[in-house]
Amino acid sequence: MTTPFDWTLATRAAKMNPSAIREILKLTERPGTISLAGGLPSPQTFPIDLFTQACNTVMERDGAAALQYAASEGYEPLRRAVADMLPWAVDPGQVLITTGSQQALDLIGKVLLDKDSRMLVETPTYLGALQAFAPQEPIAVGVASDDDGLLVEDFAAQVGSGVDKARLAYVQPNFQNPTGRTLSEQRRTALVQQAGALGIPLIEDNPYGDLWFGTPPPAPLTARNPDGCIYLGSFSKVLAPGLRVGFLVAPQAVYPKLLQAKQAADLHTPGFNQRVVAEVLKDGFLERHVPTIRALYQHQRDTMLAALARDMAGLDVAWTRPAGGMFLWLRLPEGMDAQSLLPAAVARHVAFVPGAPFYAGAADPRTLRLSYVTASSSEIDTAIAALADAIRAQQAAG
Numbered sequence: 001m002t003t004p005f006d007w008t009l010a011t012r013a014a015k016m017n018p019s020a021i022r023e024i025l026k027l028t029e030r031p032g033t034i035s036l037a038g039g040l041p042s043p044q045t046f047p048i049d050l051f052t053q054a055c056n057t058v059m060e061r062d063g064a065a066a067l068q069y070a071a072s073e074g075y076e077p078l079r080r081a082v083a084d085m086l087p088w089a090v091d092p093g094q095v096l097i098t099t100g101s102q103q104a105l106d107l108i109g110k111v112l113l114d115k116d117s118r119m120l121v122e123t124p125t126y127l128g129a130l131q132a133f134a135p136q137e138p139i140a141v142g143v144a145s146d147d148d149g150l151l152v153e154d155f156a157a158q159v160g161s162g163v164d165k166a167r168l169a170y171v172q173p174n175f176q177n178p179t180g181r182t183l184s185e186q187r188r189t190a191l192v193q194q195a196g197a198l199g200i201p202l203i204e205d206n207p208y209g210d211l212w213f214g215t216p217p218p219a220p221l222t223a224r225n226p227d228g229c230i231y232l233g234s235f236s237k238v239l240a241p242g243l244r245v246g247f248l249v250a251p252q253a254v255y256p257k258l259l260q261a262k263q264a265a266d267l268h269t270p271g272f273n274q275r276v277v278a279e280v281l282k283d284g285f286l287e288r289h290v291p292t293i294r295a296l297y298q299h300q301r302d303t304m305l306a307a308l309a310r311d312m313a314g315l316d317v318a319w320t321r322p323a324g325g326m327f328l329w330l331r332l333p334e335g336m337d338a339q340s341l342l343p344a345a346v347a348r349h350v351a352f353v354p355g356a357p358f359y360a361g362a363a364d365p366r367t368l369r370l371s372y373v374t375a376s377s378s379e380i381d382t383a384i385a386a387l388a389d390a391i392r393a394q395q396a397a398g
């Protein structure tokens with residue numbers, strides 16, 4: 001006789017859901033499907049030869065240290081390179097190298113959120129941030145937002161007071177995932193001023209800020225008030241996501257706790273990867289490389305905008321016009337639901353991500369996210385035509 005194992009789940013595990021995006025990515029693995037769903041950088045932009053050289057250099061020059069356990073704060077030359085890269089005066093001592101910026105979100109949740117802590121997010125916001133914070137069981141409150149980002153009046157109105165006062169506000173000012181929109185200069189000034197007046201820490205997540213088309217975005221929120229912000233950056237979108245190298249910059253008030261959380265989570269980000277990134281960055285490589293990514297993504301964005309204008313004509317469909325980054329956000333005709341449209345789109349060999357999981361509160365079921373960076377220009381043309389056909393068919397079916 002054996003006793004069946006009792007896998008009683010922790011409350012937080014019982015609440016975890018499979019990522020809506022990962023589920024959709026499975027659909028896109030079907031042969032012939034063009035995926036506008038995932039947020040995968042174009043592999044054309046990966047500097048593979050340079051990485052091969054950098055791997056060899058690191059091993060030859062520094063192999064034993066690269067393979068050894070190391071400090072949780074990160075590899076010193078990389079911390080310095082990060083501090084030098086940022087457009088305000090950053091002490092490398094405030095830089096914590098993380099295993100992707102996704103880990104930074106997890107550490108921030110552990111350090112700043114309790115069960116039922118109020119936290120403010122944009123409407124909509126990055127699904128992966130909602131997932132990273134969810135195990136702490138906070139109350140995520142969506143701040144009303146428009147094409148220029150979050151509405152600062154609503155931010156102030158939602159802050160709460162006493163034990164219900166928000167512990168943090170999570171914001172992506174540049175080319176936001178999922179909408180592609182950017183927080184205007186005027187709103188940045190007002191938000192930093194309001195957050196300072198109310199004492200609400202801002203978590204500024206900026207993985208897409210370097211991928212601007214035309215003109216660079218306004219200065220980061222953190223540059224305006226470093227003591228009131230934690231800044232998150234990543235090498236995923238400008239070098240390669242598989243490296244899992246990101247960073248945070250935090251004020252002294254909270255850095256030591258984030259460092260302890262990092263120690264508990266994974267001791268440190270792989271030293272080999274950190275050294276390879278530092279090696280690739282030296283001699284100003286990003287200044288030469290990032291413009292090539294911008295040019296490619298701008299071209300693909302233009303292709304998608306042109307295809308939408310052509311193929312959605314006559315349909316009551318609206319979409320954002322991102323000034324950088326990887327995504328645009330589309331709103332379907334009245335009465336239509338993006339989740340129900342998905343099977344019809346997949347049947348026509350195109351996939352997207354329905355917008356609902358990106359909302360902290362009530363979702364707009366008409367919304368969906370399209371990525372213009374993974375598919376080629378000709379695939380984008382084919383996919384948008386197929387999507388328009390799916391919308392027309394759905395409308396005709398009533």
Ligand SMILES: Cc1ncc(COP(=O)(O)O)c(C=O)c1O
Pocket residue numbers: 039099100101102103126128172177205207233234235236241244245246
């Ligand atoms: C807004 C945002 N933050 C964080 C991440 C995580 O990036 P990484 O962990 O690769 O640095 C992503 C990835 O898509 C993102 O879109």
